[in-house]
Amino acid sequence: MQSDDLYRLLIALGIGAIIGAEREYRSKSAGLRTMIMVSLSSCLFTILSLKIGIDSPDRIAANILTGLGFVGAGVIFKDENRISGITTATTIWMTAALGMAAGAGYELLSLFATFIVLIVLIFLIYVQERIEARSHARTYRIICPYQHKTLDQYEDLFRTYDMKVVRSVQHKTENRISGRWILIGSAENHKKLTAYLLNDSNIQELSF
Template sequence: MHYTLSEDIKHILLALLIGALIGAEREYRSKSAGLRTMILVSLGACLFTILSIRIGNSSSPDRIAANIITGIGFLGAGVIFKDESRVTGITTATTIWMVAALGMAIGSGHYQAAFVGTVAVLIVLAFLAPLQSVFERFNRSRHYRIVCPYRNSSLSKYEELFRKHKLKASRGRQSRSGGLIEGNWEVQGPDRNHEKVIQQLLKDPDIHEFDF
């Protein structure tokens, strides 16, 4: 495929626009990879694709573009974090991956695919978030950590409380120090049931420490 300077400029401007549209949505939600990151990912993928097509030999004109996927994988991994209760950043990482794909589509001249892909990404990020929140209200996952005096039935008492309020609890790490025992659970269920349990646990005089 023959490229002219005007085509290169058009590709770069379109890649910038796509990165800006998706980056603006991420910036609005205060995500770690925002406007500048998405623009640079889109521009970088576009330019690498253009160069791959131009300087690649006849047998493998895509040899540079193929490595974009690997590079983006390392970049995306840097925004994924795990704490005690959940993993965060997966949506941001996959958005970076998708923006790189859109930049490659622009760089290779597949404008229709890039346009449809951009619209699809914006719909998923901007309009499906409220729907996800609705689902989460009916099946929220929370991490509970309770420290209380050690007795034979200490932790079973709280597991019974979870069951009473129709919450599914999976016991995690337990540890005992002196006369105290610590229990950890991953608990799933409706928000309103979590709130009832939390209120009871906050009023429990036996609990020394409580995180949720």
């Protein structure tokens, strides 16, 4: 019985190492050691839950999900234009599930699920990049001197570059007017648009 538990821990170690190596290669915040610890701890908690939770064997294992909520939240960051770290947070969640499966004795299931996770993380990223190349959202912020008119002419400009305006906000101060837009378009059209805006002499400040 003890040897079976050690075998399951070794499988959890391997699962965490494989997924962690992929995350480490992509320089993510949760890398090799983090994924190994998540997988190992989930496996060990599950083993202990089955051994000491005689009346309610799922009691300890259920609290793994609660603890992972705090870990996952710590790797999600929001900057001005986008939210990052969601994939890493869900990968932590999935790695814990794989460790729990190994700890519960479903070794083959955990290994097959690890294979699926690797397909998602390694191969589907190329599909994602192709989709983003065709349809990518970006936030633009333009500040110009106020000349008793709005910045609606820029929305017409965006459309000439085949950009879809998802959201627009304009704000006027005493002598300046600023606009913020969320635009969706191809990566190539974003590149052409930013090149044009960078050469626009009327723009005092530009962020994208």
